[in-house]
Amino acid sequence: MRNDKGPPTLPALVSILRQGAFLIASIHTALDDSQLLRFQHELIDRVGRDRAHGIVIDVAALDVLDSFGTRTLRNIARMANLRGARTVIVGINPDVAFAMVELGTDLSGVLTALDLEEGLALLNATTAAGHSLPARVIR
Amino acid sequence: MTDTSINIQTGDDMLLPELVAHLRENRTNLRQEWAARITDANLLSAMTHQEIFSEATSVYDNYVEVLETGSVEALQHYARDLSERIIPRGVETDEVVGIVLLLRDVLARSLFEKYHQDFPLLNRILDAYEPAANRIANTVAVSFVEERERVIRQQQDALRELSTPVLQVRERLLILPIIGILDAQRARQLTEQLLRGIRTHRAKVVVVDITGVPEIDQSVANHLLRTVDASRLMGARVIVTGLSAEIAQTLVEIGVDLSKIVTVGDLQGGIEEAERVLGFTVIRPDDAQR
Numbered sequence: 001m002r003n004d005k006g007p008p009t010l011p012a013l014v015s016i017l018r019q020g021a022f023l024i025a026s027i028h029t030a031l032d033d034s035q036l037l038r039f040q041h042e043l044i045d046r047v048g049r050d051r052a053h054g055i056v057i058d059v060a061a062l063d064v065l066d067s068f069g070t071r072t073l074r075n076i077a078r079m080a081n082l083r084g085a086r087t088v089i090v091g092i093n094p095d096v097a098f099a100m101v102e103l104g105t106d107l108s109g110v111l112t113a114l115d116l117e118e119g120l121a122l123l124n125a126t127t128a129a130g131h132s133l134p135a136r137v138i139r
Numbered sequence: 140m141t142d143t144s145i146n147i148q149t150g151d152d153m154l155l156p157e158l159v160a161h162l163r164e165n166r167t168n169l170r171q172e173w174a175a176r177i178t179d180a181n182l183l184s185a186m187t188h189q190e191i192f193s194e195a196t197s198v199y200d201n202y203v204e205v206l207e208t209g210s211v212e213a214l215q216h217y218a219r220d221l222s223e224r225i226i227p228r229g230v231e232t233d234e235v236v237g238i239v240l241l242l243r244d245v246l247a248r249s250l251f252e253k254y255h256q257d258f259p260l261l262n263r264i265l266d267a268y269e270p271a272a273n274r275i276a277n278t279v280a281v282s283f284v285e286e287r288e289r290v291i292r293q294q295q296d297a298l299r300e301l302s303t304p305v306l307q308v309r310e311r312l313l314i315l316p317i318i319g320i321l322d323a324q325r326a327r328q329l330t331e332q333l334l335r336g337i338r339t340h341r342a343k344v345v346v347v348d349i350t351g352v353p354e355i356d357q358s359v360a361n362h363l364l365r366t367v368d369a370s371r372l373m374g375a376r377v378i379v380t381g382l383s384a385e386i387a388q389t390l391v392e393i394g395v396d397l398s399k400i401v402t403v404g405d406l407q408g409g410i411e412e413a414e415r416v417l418g419f420t421v422i423r424p425d426d427a428q429r
Contacts, residue, residue: 094335094373095334097334
């Protein structure tokens with residue numbers, strides 16, 4: 001539910017930018033569980049509104065990614081997939097990466113890449129070239 | 140070594156200054172005798188006579204200073220410094236302990252010579268001297284051993300650093316040749332270096348070559364699996380090469396699931412596979428000209 005009267009739902013904790021057919025979501029700071037869920041809702045909503053074919057989620061600013069965070073990212077990827085967008089997680093720090101596998105958090109089935117640039121390149125490669133552009137109907 | 144001051148108050152406060160004065164007075168003789176006894180005992184054979192004599196002088200002066208001030212701090216410092224100089228030359232612990240004990244004996248002997256007519260006084264002098272002398276011997280020995288342990292630790296660290304190089308062979312392609320036993324600590328360090336290497340070199344593919352690893356146990360194998368997973372989270376693919384027949388057998392027998400890992404027979408095959416993934420083709424110049 002978006003509250004039009006109150007402050008913006010996501011005050012600078014995350015930003016969601018549109019870049020062509022892709023959405024770039026950056027998480028700037030550690031989010032608590034409810035903030036994560038709001039982020040998820042907002043992002044999935046934007047997939048439909050912006051007719052996005054791909055999402056890059058940048059988590060480079062995070063020092064920790066707990067099980068709830070990981071599950072939310074995985075859910076976002078699945079939901080976005082149902083709405084026609086592939087998701088790439090980028091910017092996982094070495095320490096975070098190893099902590100995640102140590103804890104047995106499962107991010108399999110979700111695409112990952114080193115950073116934003118790589119993530120966009122991966123999306124460009126995986127979403128078919130013609131498919132990533134809005135179809136033009138020619139009379 | 141918690142407390143660095145020696146309390147040599149044994150009733151008569153005048154004994155210690157007297158002792159120190161005696162040692163100062165006979166500095167030349169005692170020093171010479173000590174150096175001679177070091178040579179006789181074949182200690183410090185790695186050093187020349189001049190070196191022994193000059194070190195002996197410093198130790199002697201420090202020794203007297205400790206007796207005078209009761210503080211072993213300066214001696215500790217000197218002993219550490221001395222150890223740093225003589226350890227690379229192969230001086231052993233028994234030699235260092237040996238020379239300090241020799242000095243103790245030489246000095247005790249000279250005290251005996253001076254006071255042997257007044258036996259009660261000699262006794263009190265020795266009461267003041269012995270604890271301090273033992274403390275000095277202890278300090279020097281402990282400083283030496285500590286210094287040696289520090290050197291060993293340093294060398295171990297250096298070895299460990301060298302033992303897991305992360306090398307870039309092509310743009311975005313790293314190789315990690317592992318040689319020797321992979322224990323838990325080394326495996327952890329390897330993971331750390333690999334993940335950092337992926338970030339600094341912006342690697343997309345990593346070839347981990349374990350040709351030089353004689354055996355792998357379950358925990359190390361699982362660690363390797365986790366490393367591959369973590370690398371994937373950072374956007375890099377890991378190719379493991381050079382699994383020996385023994386390791387392959389062990390892994391299958393202990394039931395480690397390697398189905399998620401890409402393995403290739405040898406390093407060459409691994410690099411070729413990595414090049415294919417990255418879209419490189421290697422062409423011989425004369426083939427290209429044709």
